[in-house]
Every structure is written in structure tokens, then in C-alpha cells.
Amino acid sequence: MNPHYDSYLQTATQLQRWRDFQAHVGAYLVINTVFVLIWARHRRGFFWPAYPLVGWGLGLSFQHFSAVLRGQITDQDVRSKLHGDNAALGLFGVRFSAPGSLY
Numbered sequence: 001m002n003p004h005y006d007s008y009l010q011t012a013t014q015l016q017r018w019r020d021f022q023a024h025v026g027a028y029l030v031i032n033t034v035f036v037l038i039w040a041r042h043r044r045g046f047f048w049p050a051y052p053l054v055g056w057g058l059g060l061s062f063q064h065f066s067a068v069l070r071g072q073i074t075d076q077d078v079r080s081k082l083h084g085d086n087a088a089l090g091l092f093g094v095r096f097s098a099p100g101s102l103y
Contacts, residue, residue, distance in 0.1 A: 025060065
């Protein structure tokens with residue numbers, strides 16, 4: 001097997017996550033801008049676009065956590081998942097123990 005394959009696969013996965021996140025942000029901006037313009041055009045009082053802005057914004061923040069802040073998927077993460085060792089991964093797949101530790 002090519003020794004650079006794992007690195008290539010990790011980079012490709014991270015790049016795809018980032019592109020998905022960017023597309024999601026673009027859709028969020030366009031659609032919510034339309035909502036605000038509709039609200040501004042009709043001036044019906046209550047600022048109803050706040051609901052999709054906040055709700056969708058929370059979804060975007062979770063995706064940002066997954067795509068950017070959580071980092072790359074490591075070979076150890078893949079091997080743990082393949083062998084059914086879900087104890088090493090906590091909430092949202094975040095590792096609570098130090099890498100390389102036994103516990």
C-alpha cells in the first residue's frame with residue numbers, strides 16, 4: 001500500500017468537510033437575506049426571521065465544530081471505529097483521554 005494514502009485520505013476528508021461547511025454558510029446567508037428582505041418589505045411588526053436565523057445558526061455552529069474545530073480524522077479513530085471500540089470516543093466523537101494513553 002502507498003505510505004502516503006492515509007495522509008491523502010485524511011486531507012481529502014477534511015477538505016470535503018470544509019467545502020460542505022462553506023456551501024452551508026452560503027445557503028444560510030442567501031436564504032436568510034431573502035427572509036429579512038421579505039420582512040423589511042412588508043413591515044409586519046415582529047421580526048420573524050429571527051427564528052430561522054437562530055435555529056439554522058445553531059446547526060451551522062455544530063457543523064463548524066465538526067468540520068473545523070474537531071480536526072482531522074486520524075488513523076487511530078478509524079481503527080477504533082472499525083474494531084467497535086466506541087469507548088475511546090465520547091460525546092460527538094470527541095476524545096476525552098490523551099492520545100496514546102491506555103485509558
